[in-house]
Amino acid sequence: MLAETEILPDSPSLPQGFRMVRGPGMRVWVLREGASPTPDVDLWDRWIRGGEGRVLADPGGRAPVYQIEGEGIGRVVLRSFHHGGLFGKLLGNRFLGAGRFLAELRVSEAIRREGVPTPEVLALYLRRTGGGVCRGWILTRYVPGGGNLRQWAEAGLPGKSERHRVLRLAARTVSTLHAAGCLHPDLNLSNLLLVPDGMFVLDLDGAFVEPSLGVRARTDTFLRLYRSLAKVMHTDEPLSVRDRWVFVKAYADGNREDSRALWRYLGSRWSLARARSRLSRRVRRVIHGTSV
Secondary structure, eight states: OOOTTOSSOSSOOOOTTEEEEEETTTEEEEEETTTSOOOOHHHHHHHHTTTTEEEOSOOOSSSOEEEEEETTTEEEEEEEOOOOHHHHHHHTTOEESSHHHHHHHHHHHHHHHTTOOOOOEEEEEEEEEETTEEEEEEEEEOOOSOEEHHHHHHTOOOOHHHHHHHHHHHHHHHHHHHHTTEEOTTOOGGGEEEETTEEEEOOOTTOEEOSOOOHHHHHHHHHHHHHHHHHHHTSSOOSOHHHHHHHHHHHHTTOHHHHHHHHHHHHTTHHHHHHHHHHHHHHHHHHTTOOO
16 A cells, blocks of 8 residues: 555656656656656646547547647647556546556657657656545657547548558557567557558557567457457458458568468467457347347
């Protein structure tokens, strides 16, 4: 349990270039040097209430994501930390301690150094509400000119040429993420942002870095993305075999041995992915009272 006035220790382990500022009412900021807004309680509290920003058209996440024009820092994005799954319904944005908030900051900085395209983190805002419970928000640099892959898919998959272009972009982005040793446990379509010259990885909450990633860990990511696409497209097979091969080949970047190994391993798991997708849809239909 946290001490009555403690959110973070006096000297927490922060990435290089960040500093901690304590505020009144058990509030703490972790700020990027020279690039963060002022640690002003009234300003930040207005931001988290949505008073000075707009909700992005499709946050695609567990809580509203606000786009804000920050004085002196330009356009930024503010997101609340929330539990996912069953815990999300029970706990919402309540956490014991600030470890999860700091973990996302550390992972973001580590993989950006390795060339992974992900928005620059400008600040964390942490607030203790009693009983050891903490709430947290993360402020990142706005990435202009894009929509996420969920929006892309909801508009209807384009023709082969454009579809394959986007699949290759997604595959290379995931490959870069894995090359940095990063596993993203919630890498769905909403967390890949398509921009004119590439793709960004969003929302690293829960992501972690491992020394090396095996075939199973990497293909788990592929299947998670595939289930996400199947859910959006309301079909068990949103992509053809050729489409899937285009993705795997681009991910392996010309390494025939790696692409074949991944393809063989995936072949034994497609049927399981389809079964899970069917079961998920059937459960949703039953919950919503429609016929199966």
